[in-house]
Amino acid sequence: MKRLFFPIVNAVVFVMLFAVIGYYLFNVGYWIAIGLVVGLGIGLAVEFGLGAIGGWVYRRRVTLAVLVEIVLIIAFVGPFILVYAQTTPQHAAVCCIGDSGLGDQAAAVRIPVADGETLAGWYAPPEDDSGAVVMVLHGSRGNRKGSLPHALVLHDAGYGVLVYDQRASGESTGERQSIGLYDQRDITPIIDWLAARPEVDGERIGGVGLSLGAHILVMAGPGEPRLRAIWSDGLGVNAMADFPEYEGLGEAFAGFINQQAFWLAELYLGERLVPFKELIPQIAPRYLTLVAGGLDPYEARFNRGYEPLLGENGSLWIIENAGHVGGLWVDREEYTTRMLAFFDAALRQ
Numbered sequence: 327m328k329r330l331f332f333p334i335v336n337a338v339v340f341v342m343l344f345a346v347i348g349y350y351l352f353n354v355g356y357w358i359a360i361g362l363v364v365g366l367g368i369g370l371a372v373e374f375g376l377g378a379i380g381g382w383v384y385r386r387r388v389t390l391a392v393l394v395e396i397v398l399i400i401a402f403v404g405p406f407i408l409v410y411a412q413t414t415p416q417h418a419a420v421c422c423i424g425d426s427g428l429g430d431q432a433a434a435v436r437i438p439v440a441d442g443e444t445l446a447g448w449y450a451p452p453e454d455d456s457g458a459v460v461m462v463l464h465g466s467r468g469n470r471k472g473s474l475p476h477a478l479v480l481h482d483a484g485y486g487v488l489v490y491d492q493r494a495s496g497e498s499t500g501e502r503q504s505i506g507l508y509d510q511r512d513i514t515p516i517i518d519w520l521a522a523r524p525e526v527d528g529e530r531i532g533g534v535g536l537s538l539g540a541h542i543l544v545m546a547g548p549g550e551p552r553l554r555a556i557w558s559d560g561l562g563v564n565a566m567a568d569f570p571e572y573e574g575l576g577e578a579f580a581g582f583i584n585q586q587a588f589w590l591a592e593l594y595l596g597e598r599l600v601p602f603k604e605l606i607p608q609i610a611p612r613y614l615t616l617v618a619g620g621l622d623p624y625e626a627r628f629n630r631g632y633e634p635l636l637g638e639n640g641s642l643w644i645i646e647n648a649g650h651v652g653g654l655w656v657d658r659e660e661y662t663t664r665m666l667a668f669f670d671a672a673l674r675q
């Protein structure tokens with residue numbers, strides 16, 4: 327029994343650690359069970375594995391185990407859980423088109439896209455004769471309802487709008503979210519679907535991306551020339567090359583965690599994350615505006631780093647008193663004026 331003491335204590339520690347993880351991933355029982363198995367397994371391996379060696383190594387088994395576990399948690403377990411949390415499906419019913427504010431002409435649609443998936447959304451046709459349509463893409467762990475405030479600004483100005491649930495979100499199909507890697511392939515079939523409609527001018531299609539939605543549009547932009555204008559609100563980083571120089575040990579540590587998370591994300595999702603610093607120059611001379619909240623210091627720094635790469639018809643707007651994707655609520659009048667002027671120049675002239 328005495329030799330079971332360390333394995334049991336180790337299991338308890340892992341149960342507490344994984345309970346915290348489960349709390350944030352909304353599945354406490356599942357992660358407690360994983361923590362119990364992992365903690366007990368490591369404890370038994372250390373106790374009886376090192377016990378066979380004996381001597382100094384066995385006497386220091388607790389210290390050695392803790393050090394190894396700390397390294398594993400920081401370098402692998404924590405970063406992978408960060409990735410896993412962003413890729414779990416978020417299916418849910420989305421109600422209701424009658425309350426969306428998109429008007430009597432709005433329709434519920436299902437659009438077949440890449441990899442055999444189908445995206446659920448709401449589409450309202452243009453109310454003028456320009457044929458201009460803007461897709462509005464929601465952020466991580468959201469659905470089309472998170473796109474509505476921005477979509478309504480455009481709809482009220484006569485633009486056609488499409489809001490949809492990204493794959494594995496809301497009512498769209500898909501078994502795994504992908505931090506935009508798979509979603510970027512959906513933009514071309516969405517534009518195909520829009521351009522095939524008689525009321526839409528296929529040369530007048532733009533997109534508003536909010537947080538993850540901004541990532542998707544910037545990733546898709548270089549390969550889809552029909553995407554004439556991108557309003558990117560809340561763009562972050564897509565690879566280590568996008569980070570500015572570290573300021574202090576805290577940022578260096580955070581950079582290491584992000585580096586591991588990017589690496590594990592590529593392994594888990596099976597595709598390479600291309601730095602935004604490579605993608606942004608390829609969008610010019612099409613229209614691209616980067617919007618960043620000044621109250622989020624990292625977001626503002628990231629986007630200032632992209633500014634020299636914007637080229638013709640590119641611009642940066644830092645909203646100093648706004649948080650992440652909060653500009654529309656901080657100063658609705660200026661945000662509306664700027665966003666409409668951007669799409670008017672890109673899609674209506």
